Amino acid sequence: MLEVKSLTFTHEGQNQICFPDISLSNNEGLIVLGNSGSGKTTLINLIAGLIKPDSGDITLNQTKYNELSLDDLDIFRGKNIGLIFQKPHFIRNLNVLENLSLSTHLSRNKVRREIFEETLSEVGLSAKVNVRPNELSEGEQQRLSIAMALVKEPSIILADEPTSSLDDINCNKVINLLKAFSQKKGCKLIIVTHDSRIKDLFKKKISL
Template sequence: MDSLIEPSSLAGSSPDPIVISNVNLSLGQGAARVHILKDVSLRVGAGEAVGLIGASGSGKSTLLMVMAGLERPDDGEVVVNGASFNGLGEDDLARFRGRHIGIVFQSFHLIPTMTALENVAVPLELAGHPDAEGRAARELTAVGLGERLHHYPSQLSGGEQQRVALARALAPDPAILVADEPTGNLDEATGKQIVDMLFAKHRERGMTLVLVTHDGTLARRCDRVVRLRSGHIDGPATSRHWVETASAT
């Protein structure tokens, strides 16, 4: 539970909701082991929209997974909303993530045997939220699916499935929303609708947004842009490690 999570001394000196310090992460075994993130440090300010850009394999999606608590770094510290992920068990980390971090992936990750309503409501029920079904229905209605509550994923278009995924991420009212190439499986027009909705919800709720994208135009919609290159944050070092350019390669 959250009561088991002790704030880090690092977080105590900063109001930033995401603080990553000197993180290294390697994946694979033996000769196939690859050093993905290399001494990465990053702060994300409250209510900011931050774009993570970089070439394929640069580490941007892995960095997103680390800040969401879905990957464990080999060393360094990740502090989210004042809580250090270091030393947290998987159950405590999952509970914390469920309350504080909404996640949208390129793939929708919907359960095919559940309706749209159930895909959003069941995680809320498991987390002990009151009126899970009512909250799920409201979130689905807010993303334009009020008439599709009882449809299964196979009965929904790709854009509608991503709206279900967005509603699921927003339903716990998280302080932080992270999205990994959320338009990657959508056509251009549908992708624009999803992106418009994503930024609208970010503004309406004052959430911190971290967005992984290869699209420079999309990146320029963020307040700040951070470029990764070969596991490092690329660009001139600043106190907040921001890369101010939004041009992607």
């Protein structure tokens, strides 16, 4: 269960942004629409616990962010939240498998090779286990970043414009992957986008 209540945030030298309340149960998906500069990414960062709001409460699975120290919040995020960025980033010197292994280790989840291989095969990267990320195509990189978010079996996935740089085929692949995983593992899904191809993906949507 994710609850977001009367959340506000101010970027330096800009007007305060007030976010609508959100309530999301397991399995549910939410589309966040809005023009650039409307605070879409800010909302993701707030829910991810990467930045602190001016006011308001975020509660994920009965844990209130306000009550966690910064270090505890880092650990909490690592365990429970899968982040997918607009542009995927990886550790250059590590291959696909090592990237998965490092992020799992740092987020204090169990490092299990079977899970990595299973997830990689789900995103269609089984053959790329020993390849360095910068040798992957853009679509493959985005699928890898999804695999990175999925391996720790998070309770919520936050995806920031995951399809904006992808063609139609890759866009479909990515969306189907996310939906299938969310159904299978009962995990919440928030997708921030201005991509018209996916704006009707879920019943629940908010506009900023």
